[in-house]
Amino acid sequence: MNRATTVVIVGAGAAGITVAASLRRKQPALLVTLIDPATTHYYQPAFTLVGAGEFDFARTQRAQSSLIPPGAEWLQDRVTGFLPEQQTVTLASGPQVHYDYLVLCPGIQLDWDRIAGLRESLGRNGVCSNYSPEHVTYTWDCLRNFGGGTALFTQPPAPIKCAGAPQKIAYLAADYWRGRGVSAHARLHFLSAAGALFSVPYFSKALEKVAARHGIEIHLQHNLMAVNGSKRIATFECTGKDGAKTRLEMEFEMLHATPPQSAPDFIKQSPFAGAGGWVDVNPHTLQHVKYPNVFSLGDASSAPTSKTAAAVRKQAPVVVNNLLGLMAGRQPSPAYDGYTSCPLTTSLNTVMLAEFGYDGKVTPTFPLQPDRERRVWWLLKKYGLPPLYWDYMLKGYDWDIPHRPYPIS
Numbered sequence: 001m002n003r004a005t006t007v008v009i010v011g012a013g014a015a016g017i018t019v020a021a022s023l024r025r026k027q028p029a030l031l032v033t034l035i036d037p038a039t040t041h042y043y044q045p046a047f048t049l050v051g052a053g054e055f056d057f058a059r060t061q062r063a064q065s066s067l068i069p070p071g072a073e074w075l076q077d078r079v080t081g082f083l084p085e086q087q088t089v090t091l092a093s094g095p096q097v098h099y100d101y102l103v104l105c106p107g108i109q110l111d112w113d114r115i116a117g118l119r120e121s122l123g124r125n126g127v128c129s130n131y132s133p134e135h136v137t138y139t140w141d142c143l144r145n146f147g148g149g150t151a152l153f154t155q156p157p158a159p160i161k162c163a164g165a166p167q168k169i170a171y172l173a174a175d176y177w178r179g180r181g182v183s184a185h186a187r188l189h190f191l192s193a194a195g196a197l198f199s200v201p202y203f204s205k206a207l208e209k210v211a212a213r214h215g216i217e218i219h220l221q222h223n224l225m226a227v228n229g230s231k232r233i234a235t236f237e238c239t240g241k242d243g244a245k246t247r248l249e250m251e252f253e254m255l256h257a258t259p260p261q262s263a264p265d266f267i268k269q270s271p272f273a274g275a276g277g278w279v280d281v282n283p284h285t286l287q288h289v290k291y292p293n294v295f296s297l298g299d300a301s302s303a304p305t306s307k308t309a310a311a312v313r314k315q316a317p318v319v320v321n322n323l324l325g326l327m328a329g330r331q332p333s334p335a336y337d338g339y340t341s342c343p344l345t346t347s348l349n350t351v352m353l354a355e356f357g358y359d360g361k362v363t364p365t366f367p368l369q370p371d372r373e374r375r376v377w378w379l380l381k382k383y384g385l386p387p388l389y390w391d392y393m394l395k396g397y398d399w400d401i402p403h404r405p406y407p408i409s
């Protein structure tokens with residue numbers, strides 16, 4: 001009797017669960033093994049709303065065991081390395097696991113320690129971050145307790161997951177403080193290591209107006225280097241127009257910090273890593289450039305697009321169809337166009353729905369002007385997307401409304 005084909009999936013986050021569920025739905029005879037040490041799965045896109053007191057933290061979490069698709073196997077372990085010639089992955093607990101096909105989606109690594117003092121400061125003295133499940137509720141504590149003074153919101157160098165998230169919380173905080181009447185005593189600063197407010201100029205222009213309306217001062221090419229929580233001082237490295245570097249110290253009452261991020265170390269050190277340490281895939285087929293039986297999607301892949309769960313939603317069917325096609329002897333199809341989406345919360349009841357693909361091409365799903373702030377997108381973000389994530393995407397259903405290029409004059 002023939003041995004069943006084995007697909008091993010490293011990482012059971014947004015990408016891993018979606019691919020596993022879809023594979024099991026389309027090809028129940030496949031042996032699908034998910035490897036992930038985490039017992040809790042987070043719906044991270046709602047962390048922005050949790051930080052602004054608009055979403056219950058408990059509703060962002062589900063037991064990993066409840067999400068493993070029927071018939072799939074879950075090894076609760078950490079992958080430490082790979083032997084591609086032997087088609088095995090090595091687990092932290094010791095054993096090696098064989099695969100016929102491998103899907104790599106262990107997410108992105110949060111490098112808190114690259115900012116001196118940040119890890120020790122988090123969760124007290126007004127230092128918070130929506131990027132930390134342990135501290136996201138502290139962001140809301142900081143917002144509620146802010147009585148005026150200086151509030152800093154920082155963004156590290158790219159790439160990071162959800163590149164809009166560092167500024168989304170700034171707009172929500174500004175709107176909340178305006179409603180509570182503390183804005184008059186507040187100075188709000190958004191400090192980014194990047195050279196623009198957003199990677200796509202079309203949305204960047206619109207966001208500059210949003211920031212101005214909220215009275216938020218923008219400082220580009222300001223990279224957070226150190227935090228002294230007890231003294232409430234943040235130190236930035238600033239790059240001038242001539243490339244000269246200077247240091248700037250700013251006092252704060254509240255600091256929302258976004259950590260620098262990179263490919264997970266075990267991926268960086270693996271034979272699958274390409275430039276920057278990401279899993280080196282063809283950006284359109286998501287197949288590894290050297291190992292044809294290996295695919296990658298989500299935050300860990302080299303696909304040069306903004307890293308979001310929305311991107312995963314469009315990447316997963318491409319990986320699944322190309323994997324199944326490969327098993328049937330077909331060539332992978334170059335079906336992924338870089339689609340990603342960032343619902344930018346511009347106030348406590350509006351969202352600008354930024355949807356775009358490779359090279360910053362604006363690609364909306366609905367025939368509406370994309371740079372407009374709309375209440376309907378707020379309702380979509382807060383009430384529509386969470387059930388779509390839990391009940392459709394993670395269940396492996398194919399649901400897609402095609403997006404289209406938007407003519408920009």
Ligand SMILES: Cc1cc2nc3c(=O)[nH]c(=O)nc-3n(C[C@H](O)[C@H](O)[C@H](O)COP(=O)(O)OP(=O)(O)OC[C@H]3O[C@@H](n4cnc5c(N)ncnc54)[C@H](O)[C@@H]3O)c2cc1C
Nearest residue numbers: 011013014015044045079106107162298299307308309310
């Ligand atoms: C504050 C914030 C706001 C966001 N907002 C949005 C938004 O509005 N819209 C949007 O679409 N996206 C948003 N995102 C981004 C989105 O959550 C991610 O892009 C998405 O979860 C990526 O999916 P993934 O499967 O690649 O990684 P993850 O979902 O992070 O999953 C990675 C999994 O890999 C596992 N893993 C790690 N190392 C190993 C190992 N060695 N062995 C085995 N398993 C391992 C981890 O335990 C984890 O379960 C936001 C994220 C944050 C933090």
